[in-house]
Amino acid sequence: MTGSLVVAGLGPGAQELITPEVAAALARATDIVGYMPYVARVAERDGLQRHASDNREELDRAGFALRLAADGRDVVIVSSGDPGVFAMAAALFEAIEAGDPSWRELDIRILPGISAMFAAAARIGAPLGHDFCAINLSDNLKPWETVEKRLRAAAEADFVIALYNPISKARPWQLGRAFELLRGIHPASVPVIFATAVSDPRERIDVVPLGDAEPTRADMRTLVMIGSSQTRLIPRSSGNAFVYTPRFSGAVS
Amino acid sequence: MTGSLVVAGLGPGAQELITPEVAAALARATDIVGYMPYVARVAERDGLQRHASDNREELDRAGFALRLAADGRDVVIVSSGDPGVFAMAAALFEAIEAGDPSWRELDIRILPGISAMFAAAARIGAPLGHDFCAINLSDNLKPWETVEKRLRAAAEADFVIALYNPISKARPWQLGRAFELLRGIHPASVPVIFATAVSDPRERIDVVPLGDAEPTRADMRTLVMIGSSQTRLIPRSSGNAFVYTPRFSGAVS
Numbered sequence: 353m354t355g356s357l358v359v360a361g362l363g364p365g366a367q368e369l370i371t372p373e374v375a376a377a378l379a380r381a382t383d384i385v386g387y388m389p390y391v392a393r394v395a396e397r398d399g400l401q402r403h404a405s406d407n408r409e410e411l412d413r414a415g416f417a418l419r420l421a422a423d424g425r426d427v428v429i430v431s432s433g434d435p436g437v438f439a440m441a442a443a444l445f446e447a448i449e450a451g452d453p454s455w456r457e458l459d460i461r462i463l464p465g466i467s468a469m470f471a472a473a474a475r476i477g478a479p480l481g482h483d484f485c486a487i488n489l490s491d492n493l494k495p496w497e498t499v500e501k502r503l504r505a506a507a508e509a510d511f512v513i514a515l516y517n518p519i520s521k522a523r524p525w526q527l528g529r530a531f532e533l534l535r536g537i538h539p540a541s542v543p544v545i546f547a548t549a550v551s552d553p554r555e556r557i558d559v560v561p562l563g564d565a566e567p568t569r570a571d572m573r574t575l576v577m578i579g580s581s582q583t584r585l586i587p588r589s590s591g592n593a594f595v596y597t598p599r600f601s602g603a604v605s
Numbered sequence: 606m607t608g609s610l611v612v613a614g615l616g617p618g619a620q621e622l623i624t625p626e627v628a629a630a631l632a633r634a635t636d637i638v639g640y641m642p643y644v645a646r647v648a649e650r651d652g653l654q655r656h657a658s659d660n661r662e663e664l665d666r667a668g669f670a671l672r673l674a675a676d677g678r679d680v681v682i683v684s685s686g687d688p689g690v691f692a693m694a695a696a697l698f699e700a701i702e703a704g705d706p707s708w709r710e711l712d713i714r715i716l717p718g719i720s721a722m723f724a725a726a727a728r729i730g731a732p733l734g735h736d737f738c739a740i741n742l743s744d745n746l747k748p749w750e751t752v753e754k755r756l757r758a759a760a761e762a763d764f765v766i767a768l769y770n771p772i773s774k775a776r777p778w779q780l781g782r783a784f785e786l787l788r789g790i791h792p793a794s795v796p797v798i799f800a801t802a803v804s805d806p807r808e809r810i811d812v813v814p815l816g817d818a819e820p821t822r823a824d825m826r827t828l829v830m831i832g833s834s835q836t837r838l839i840p841r842s843s844g845n846a847f848v849y850t851p852r853f854s855g856a857v858s
Contacts, residue, residue: 369626373619410852435727436733442851457843462726465719470690484739493853495855502764603748604750604751
């Protein structure tokens with residue numbers, strides 16, 4: 353009896369952004385494990401068990417999936433976006449390292465997906481066209497001082513910055529503090545992109561200058577990107593301006 | 606006569622990593638434009654013209670594609686990986702900004718793809734499971750001093766670092782200099798991942814400690830990732846160790 357465990361990225365929301373590799377893994381799974389809204393994106397069918405859990409239970413969920421696979425089931429843990437970016441893959445390896453040694457020998461595969469920042473960037477141009485970084489703004493698993501240090505380092509070295517998990521009910525002030533810190537380094541004109549529910553019917557994308565960026569524009573489904581000093585707008589007579597960061601740059605002071 | 610212009614990410618190489626959205630765009634294109642090996646990944650068919658060019662001609666290629674679209678053709682510019690990450694999307698917007706004002710009103714869409722760093726990360730675990738950055742190591746379009754400043758800032762703030770375009774015949778010493786700089790900041794034990802030709806039959810992935818990292822392991826198809834101080838290995842009795850970066854971290858000194 354040989355089970356398997358796959359961690360699959362479902363992308364930002366639209367079916368047409370799910371890779372054939374992930375679709376094939378979902379089609380042969382006996383069990384789908386994950387946070388409720390992601391599990392709901394996998395259609396019911398005969399022979400498939402869907403196990404939905406709450407958002408805060410990553411380690412428990414990983415352990416549950418590992419036990420199912422060890423029992424011979426073909427398990428897929430579903431993540432939105434890419435599973436390796438602030439999602440379930442790291443939690444799985446934390447569980448493996450701390451857990452039963454036999455879990456290390458299971459058939460385990462991570463299947464990449466379209467991460468929110470690339471889906472969002474594609475919608476408005478090419479804001480990530482030059483060096484960039486991704487920061488999880490949540491201070492649940494690291495001290496806020498570490499977040500601030502990284503924001504400062506990234507802005508001073510003129511990276512474009514993608515902020516995951518910018519805001520939640522339990523973390524209401526962090527995004528505003530981040531904008532304040534960045535306004536101390538960057539000109540007020542640097543574009544900030546609020547990309548909410550990308551590729552979903554509720555998609556909304558706003559671009560505002562850093563000087564006017566208000567944290568209230570973001571919610572739990574928002575990806576926030578802050579341009580570098582080089583990020584530019586190309587106005588159009590119809591539709592939104594394109595936003596992009598050129599491939600070239602000068603010296604960083 | 607209304608043409609269209611799509612910039613599509615073909616992912617790292619395997620067909621099963623191409624999104625249905627990109628596959629549909631390729632199926633309806635009249636013209637495929639791009640660097641030769643990427644154009645070669647799109648099968649010939651009646652009614653399709655394939656225009657392959659050299660690697661160094663991004664701006665010319667973008668202008669050519671824009672003129673075709675303005676003439677009413679349905680054009681797809683193909684990129685490997687994600688088109689917004691050190692690829693054709695930024696070059697396209699540079700051409701649009703400098704070019705004919707009517708180009709801004711064309712039907713232009715960017716379609717995301719699986720970027721090399723996520724494909725590589727998925728193959729060995731979850732090295733990008735915590736805050737990370739992506740740096741184009743080429744100093745063709747920016748001063749080498751800017752690259753060094755960003756490497757130093759990223760390592761001091763303890764980001765995982767993904768290096769695109771680490772080495773080429775014309776840029777033989779930069780990767781070695783980058784390792785040297787990083788060894789001055791990180792412990793010698795920090796894992797370095799050399800991921801070459803991911804998802805292709807020639808795929809090869811090596812993990813070595815930073816202290817032993819040799820630039821000669823990389824070629825033009827290699828993505829290099831340098832762990833943070835927290836990146837960990839999980840040894841297995843069969844196969845390579847898993848490499849991952851936990852979701853939590855302490856204060857950064």
